[in-house]
Amino acid sequence: MSTYNFGNRPVDFARIDPRNGTPDLETLMAVADGLTEALRAEYPGLVGCGETVQVELARSAEDGLPPNRGRIRTALETVAIGAGAGTGSLTFTQQLLHALGL
Structure with missing residues (x-):
């Protein structure tokens, strides 16, 4: 686990290594949760995008x-x-893009 500091609030996120294959759904959901939290703090107008990822993984x-x-x-x-x-938002996004091979 690694930490990205946003202001005085640390945002934790799991490192996903695509060389180890696709991570399990639980890990992907944790990273998606982190994305949504980072978006709430950094880009409130984009929170819906993070929620979309969470909904699709939950489904x-x-x-x-x-x-x-x-x-x-x-x-x-x-x-x-x-x-x-x-930004934390971009870091989470890149992690998910790589993990899902998108």
Whole structure:
């Protein structure tokens, strides 16, 4: 686990190494939760994108089917365009993009 400091609030996130294969759904959900929290702090207008990722991963956990990669990709690309370099939001986004092979 690594920590990104946003102001006086640390934001924890799991490091995902795509060389070890796709992480389990629980890890992906934890990173998506971190993304949404970082968006709330850094880019409130993009919180809906983080919530979209969370919803799609939760649906996958419920029905056992793979997550909707198209909806996740669109949400993460929107964040990647709007988030500045060095922000927690962009770090979480990059982790999810790599982990899901998007």
